[in-house]
Amino acid sequence: PQVRHAVERLVDQAGYPKVRMILNGGAERVDSTAAALDALAAAGIPGDAKILIHDAVRPFVAQSSIDGCVDALDRFTAATVAFASTDTVLLTRDLGDVKVVQSVPDRPQTFRAQTPQAFRFSTIRRAYALAAHDPDFHPTDDTRVVVDYLPDEPVAIVAGSETNLKVTTLADMPTAERIAADILTQRR
Numbered sequence: 474p475q476v477r478h479a480v481e482r483l484v485d486q487a488g489y490p491k492v493r494m495i496l497n498g499g500a501e502r503v504d505s506t507a508a509a510l511d512a513l514a515a516a517g518i519p520g521d522a523k524i525l526i527h528d529a530v531r532p533f534v535a536q537s538s539i540d541g542c543v544d545a546l547d548r549f550t551a552a553t554v555a556f557a558s559t560d561t562v563l564l565t566r567d568l569g570d571v572k573v574v575q576s577v578p579d580r581p582q583t584f585r586a587q588t589p590q591a592f593r594f595s596t597i598r599r600a601y602a603l604a605a606h607d608p609d610f611h612p613t614d615d616t617r618v619v620v621d622y623l624p625d626e627p628v629a630i631v632a633g634s635e636t637n638l639k640v641t642t643l644a645d646m647p648t649a650e651r652i653a654a655d656i657l658t659q660r661r
Contacts, residue, residue: 503612507605510598520595526615527589533636533652534589541631542591550596552629553616554637555584587633590615596626 477497484492496512499505506526513524523546527534538554545552562583566575597615603622604610612618616628640649 501611502614503604503618506597506615507601510594510601513594514598518594520593520598522594523591524594524597525589525591526597528639530640531588531637532640532649533638533656534587535634535637538587538631538633538637539589542589545629545631546591546593549629550593550626551591551616551619552631553590553614554587554631554633556587556633556635556637557581558583558585584630585633586614586616587637587639588614591631592619596623599623600626 477495480495484495494512494516496505496508499508509526513522518524523543525539525542534554542552542554558580561580562578563574564576564578565572567573592615596619600618600622604612604618610621612621619626619628636652638645638648638652640646
């Protein structure tokens with residue numbers, strides 16, 4: 474609630490006309506998304522509405538990624554921003570107290586998920602309704618809810634970029650500062 478009130482003050486002071494509501498976040502991402510979906514349903518959002526969900530800790534999202542998500546929802550009911558992994562990804566399993574490699578997917582098939590993630594409202598709402606009945610499910614992003622609970626719904630990939638950085642640790646700050654400086658230089 475304290476954070477929400479601070480955000481409300483900032484929005485009021487800056488005069489952002491597109492902000493319609495500010496909600497309290499949940500204990501986990503899934504809780505925050507569920508609260509937002511409930512609020513949108515209560516506001517009467519139609520099922521075919523295009524919904525974009527974005528991490529606040531990704532401040533450098535490109536307009537082309539946002540536009541790509543909106544456009545992808547003309548053909549698909551779900552889309553996510555991602556970019557091809559340049560690293561080899563290892564899938565693991567536990568062997569006692571040690572993680573061991575279980576498989577290595579082909580690199581051309583691996584992408585790093587980002588946000589925004591976009592959905593037709595009825596699709597993400599239905600996926601969350603199904604997930605709510607699974608006490609063991611704790612998704613790290615909203616695309617996974619659709620992939621796991623609506624497996625017949627294809628999720629389109631929209632081009633992301635390395636500059637759509639998730640700023641979550643102090644180690645991320647030098648990169649974030651460099652990206653911010655580059656953006657400011659380009660705007661001059």
